[in-house]
Amino acid sequence: MEFFIPGNNSLKGKRQLVKSLLHRLEARFKKLSVAEVDEQDLWQKAVIGISTVGTDKALVDRRLNQVLSFVEDFDGLELVSAEIDFISY
Numbered sequence: 001m002e003f004f005i006p007g008n009n010s011l012k013g014k015r016q017l018v019k020s021l022l023h024r025l026e027a028r029f030k031k032l033s034v035a036e037v038d039e040q041d042l043w044q045k046a047v048i049g050i051s052t053v054g055t056d057k058a059l060v061d062r063r064l065n066q067v068l069s070f071v072e073d074f075d076g077l078e079l080v081s082a083e084i085d086f087i088s089y
Helices: 011-028 057-072
Strands: 002-004 033-038 045-051 078-081
Touching: 011 033, 011 045, 011 057, 045 057, 057 078
Parallel strands: none
Antiparallel strands: 002 045, 002 078, 033 045
């Protein structure tokens, strides 16, 4: 997921927002891995990667869409784009 951080003017401010989002995602959605994966040096942009595993694709899809809804409502960050990929074995 790619985010724009309006009104932010420092890497410190960005880190605070991103860290808050990551902690809230981990607390709300168990068995979810989250991390900032790109653009760490840009103070108005954040790229977050999220992964989860499951045996039921529909359940995983529903869970990831719940995550998207949650981050769309997160104060201080504007969701610019999101992509969901499934890897099956």
